Amino acid sequence: MTVWNEVLTGIVLVAGGYWMIKMGYQYHQFRRSVYKEIYSGYFEYAFRKKNLVKLSESYYLNNELGKHRIFYQIAQSKNEKIPQAYVLIILSTGIYILNIKNQSGKIILKQHGDMKQIYMEKVKNSNEKMHEYIFKNPMDESQFFAKRMAQRIGDAGVRLKSMVVFPEKAELVLDGIKDQEIQIAKRNEIIELIKKDMKVYPKILSNQKIDELYHQIADESIEMERYM
Numbered sequence: 001m002t003v004w005n006e007v008l009t010g011i012v013l014v015a016g017g018y019w020m021i022k023m024g025y026q027y028h029q030f031r032r033s034v035y036k037e038i039y040s041g042y043f044e045y046a047f048r049k050k051n052l053v054k055l056s057e058s059y060y061l062n063n064e065l066g067k068h069r070i071f072y073q074i075a076q077s078k079n080e081k082i083p084q085a086y087v088l089i090i091l092s093t094g095i096y097i098l099n100i101k102n103q104s105g106k107i108i109l110k111q112h113g114d115m116k117q118i119y120m121e122k123v124k125n126s127n128e129k130m131h132e133y134i135f136k137n138p139m140d141e142s143q144f145f146a147k148r149m150a151q152r153i154g155d156a157g158v159r160l161k162s163m164v165v166f167p168e169k170a171e172l173v174l175d176g177i178k179d180q181e182i183q184i185a186k187r188n189e190i191i192e193l194i195k196k197d198m199k200v201y202p203k204i205l206s207n208q209k210i211d212e213l214y215h216q217i218a219d220e221s222i223e224m225e226r227y228m
Helices: 003-031 044-049 059-065 138-153 188-200 207-226
Strands: 067-076 086-092 095-099 105-110 113-121 128-135 159-166 169-174 183-186
Touching: 003 044, 059 086, 059 188, 067 207, 086 138, 086 188, 086 207, 095 188, 138 159, 138 207, 159 188, 169 183, 183 188, 188 207
Parallel strands: 095 159, 105 169, 159 183
Antiparallel strands: 067 086, 086 095, 105 113, 113 128
């Protein structure tokens, strides 16, 4: 083997190792995200995430829910330091707005006011220390975002359904919550809950209207993507 062959082999091995590490990290992130509930698997997600238009459709959702479009939105209120992630799924029965939360542990949810996260952290000598974290009420966030979205689409005939979504491992405690207009769920429950909702409410959006609404919401972001 010549020196150049050895160099080329080394480059290939290093590049292959880097690719494997990168793929492993991305797969790990995928498994911990809401994406695994939306796409058929990591390889579909990896293929589609190259641009927003491809990312807006899913083989899995097409089989489970029919014609759809997906849009990802980061929103930040004027007085908030941390932006909030939303997933919008446009279906024949309306737009489903998923407020994606990452808090785990025990989550105490109230109708109004801030909410509390309680979780245990391992410290020295295998002991555990309890932590409490107060965070903004996601139902208030969802109501505000839904109002802004209604103004954006400007169509009173489109139903907006808000859901607050937590990781599977979270322990959800509903403290005095009676109004379930905004549904609270875990990630592995959202598709079944949407399917049940679609059986109750009439189909108000045609396939063409679903596409039109998606482009009305997403075209500005798609145009920006083309110049990045």
